[in-house]
Amino acid sequence: MKSLETCYEINFSKINFIERKVKITNPKTIISGASKTGKTYLIYDFLSNFKSNEYLYIDFSDLRNDLIEIAKNLEEFIKKNEIIVLILENFEFQFSIPSCENIIISTSSNEIIEGFEHINLNALDFEEYLLHDNKHQNITQSFNSFLKFGNLPEIINLEEHKKIQRLQEIIRLICKDETQYEILKIMIENIDEKKSLFQLFNSLKTKIKLSKDKFYEVCKILENSRIIYFLPKYNQEKSTKKIFCYNYSFLNAITYTKKFKNEFSNMVFLELINKYEDIYYYEQIDFYIKSKNIAVVSIPFFNTFLNNNLIKKIIKNALELNIKEINIITISNNEKIQDPKIKINVLPFYEWALS
Structure with a gap:
């Protein structure tokens, strides 16, 4: 014994x-x-x-x-x-x-x-992250670190030059073999993208030896383990799903290619799954929470003038779903957009996440 x-x-x-x-x-x-x-x-x-x-x-x-x-x-x-x-x-x-x-x-x-x-159990949301972070002096510094290095508790107080290496090690720890690693890697590379599993399989099989059954089996394991999420389009179950990962900073750990909007949207998504179950995407709308009649759109660097046409499209599609409120999540902008039919808030992520 x-x-x-x-x-x-x-x-x-x-x-x-x-x-x-x-x-x-x-x-x-x-x-x-x-x-x-x-x-x-x-x-x-x-x-x-x-x-x-x-x-x-x-x-x-x-x-x-x-x-x-x-x-x-x-x-x-x-x-x-x-x-x-x-x-x-x-x-x-x-x-x-x-x-x-x-x-x-x-x-x-x-x-x-x-x-x-x-x-x-999901990784830390932003409010929990602030409780764990004893390194940074203010909310702006904490937010910058949260954005850059992600939401895993053990990463917070690591020395900065060790953080990417540790994220890479965690990705490897998740995977049982090289095939699983390559499948997870292509998923991470496509966060906040509308890609079918068939598309991803066809792309990956040009790089490694891989059967379709094995690919789909690993995808199901990653989904059941809540490592990867597949977000459906509202009222269109057969439409291509959006891909998200439980830690958006993995993208920064596996590639030099910058996809800031994708990481930011993934970060917003993770805040939402801690609060709601009925989350979908829709045309021009990143996240539709049906039970609350709310649309959430992530636009990191928002400008009312430059984004005017996009706002019109978002409003049009939101009205189709009888949405009462649109929250546009940004890095630092904070304003209200006047519209006679719908409430529109422009909020910095840290204010929205803590509200």
Whole structure:
């Protein structure tokens, strides 16, 4: 029982935890989410309510842990040591879950089990980012860093010259092999683009040996793991979907090609998915939130005069959907556009995200 005995000696009492908007409140909880979004730290926070001899923490990504030994002896070990909290980190349901008063599971699978609450953990939104950021002196500096290096908790306080390298390492960690890496890479390169999977497959198969089945299988894995999102067009399910990634700064980490508008739109999208489920895109409208009758459009560098024709098209399409309000999200502009039929706000991202 060497693995279990060693895991039982782990003590997390000295780890500092910064609050997230999501918290483990149910004694039986499954946490899923993309890599490095903070699942482990939610568990540390939960364990702070218990003494170290009351919990058993097993990380299945730790190569020292013997899966066969753990599966065989776990139930007996829990009873013998009167453990009341069992943590199964990076668990892929390789064996039946034993009986225990509290069971917290982190996984990349989208597993639903009766009696367990399911938490989908996204990376930091901007408000959470500000709580984690103890390096920058004001909101402008924090926003610039958030925009450039993304939303993953561990990146915030890294030295700047190490951030891109770490983002590249995380992309590699996500992928099980070179094929998966190439598929994820082409997805990241096409964030905020309307591209069909068939288009992307045809493009990628000219560079690597790849079957259609394998490509679609990996895309489904990336979607189920909430690494990649496919945003549908409103009322047109067969239309090409827009592609987004759980961390927009990955684009900057894999290419020198600048696609600032795409990254910015992806950043806006991630703020929205923390609040709404019914998000779509439409002609000239980046994001349509049906339940709120709101349109959100990302125009980083907004100018009323230069964008006048675009605004007219956005208003026309918004009225087709009976939208009552348009929010135009920018880097720093803040104004109101007068229109007799619809409310139009022009807001800087940081003000919009914190409102």
